[in-house]
Amino acid sequence: MPTAPFFRRIDVAPAYQKVADAIEREIVNGRIKPGEPIGTEQELVQQFGVNRSTVREGIRVLEEGGLIQRDSSRRLHACLPRYNKLATRLSRALVLHEVTFRELFEASMTLEAASIQGAVERATDANVAELADNLERSEKVVADPAALAELDAEFHVLIAKASQNRVLQLAREPAAQLFFPTTEMIVGRIAEGGARLVEAHRHLLDAIKRRDKEAGALWTRRHLQDWRRGFEKIASLDRSVEHMYMEHAHAARRR
């Protein structure tokens, strides 16, 4: 017969985890504001009463989580996690789960449509200017798939930004990171691919300027359908996202 349960489970989290949690709590609760210094490793050693190796393991956890960063002089600061850094983690997860382009396409269709919708409603003059600038640069490289693909990705990031909805901005990022690298391949394979892409962007910007939801939705659909048609010339939508995209994400993270 088991004894009555006098004791509750005791916390046996390793020390480095407790260090990480403690610092995380201070940051998330706002007691340490983004940008503020965390202190040197030596100080943390003294405050927590653990060894420096232990502190350092805790620091790595927070660093990877994007909550703290080292500045130019390697000192620790709290910081706002950057979306695209986090999104890279997610993209990696999607790759490992071997999601298909069909899933990617469907999700992106929804997310991009919502972004445009938001942009049409709430884009500021500054947003429009950024988009216009991007469009102008795109027009100059219509014939250069690599450059155009990069600008295309940027264009859609700017649209998400113009939606003024950071949740949407974050939600679309992982899919976009996997989605847009294909653009380069596709633009080259479809007749007038570059021109069609730029034209779609032009209409999207125009829709935003005129706050015309209909046009925004229409050209989003067309733009993505173009992608889809192009993609299907290369491969089946049911192909899973390939490992090569990780190379891409990898390279991007280093920058």
Next chain:
Amino acid sequence: MPTAPFFRRIDVAPAYQKVADAIEREIVNGRIKPGEPIGTEQELVQQFGVNRSTVREGIRVLEEGGLIQRDSSRRLHACLPRYNKLATRLSRALVLHEVTFRELFEASMTLEAASIQGAVERATDANVAELADNLERSEKVVADPAALAELDAEFHVLIAKASQNRVLQLAREPAAQLFFPTTEMIVGRIAEGGARLVEAHRHLLDAIKRRDKEAGALWTRRHLQDWRRGFEKIASLDRSVEHMYMEHAHAARRR
């Protein structure tokens, strides 16, 4: 006059980062499959030729990134990053960026609608069964806001799962993690809140069974509008997501 650039930039990433990158590459490239052991710290020390402290810092990075895990016996294994663990990171980021409930609501509206859409098109019998089970349990706790809120969150996760779209599943999670904790408060404050919630779920499940897109879209809107009305009785939609939600996410992560 500067000399001709004979040399390219040399890589000065710290050793622990190189260790992490090296292991990550093997996993992402598929040379180490999820579930397979990574080896002991000692083995890694020998393979990389660095100190154990260095290896351990690298391990922390990968652990936090969700790429490796320790099993019950604390041995290291590669693993598929779990969505809700990653999503917790994102939720935390959203909190720190002080996103508003309006952003959360708008994004969720889009994402939940897309999930239902997908579920209506592609839900399997197993999905339907899970949803039916959830509904049944929900009906038993209509009067218990806390229990109902939890089941509501689960219901929507199940719907996303039924959409068979993992990108969508992942994209909706961060917003959902912040969105659904409010349900508990709201259900209590709106007349017949619990009953309305369960009714909406019933109609959603029904729409999925009948593969009726219209009904699915309609009841998603109603369901979320109910949330919105309830929320606005408590606070403005322009309130930023509060720090208290982190407590929630925090507690959940421990489980």
Next chain:
DNA sequence: ATTCTAGCTTTGTCGGACAAATCCAGAATA
């Protein structure tokens, strides 16, 4: 006032150490 320099600090890495938990294989037992 500006530049230089020599120390002080901090980080990244290393080697070694030890207790606690876990694993494993051979011994003892039913």
Next chain:
DNA sequence: TATTCTGGATTTGTCCGACAAAGCTAGAAT
């Protein structure tokens, strides 16, 4: 023979101390 026990070997989590390289700082030199 199958199961349980047990003691040693591994492995992890933590600690201590050390050192080179890079960054910072304050006083010296110009």
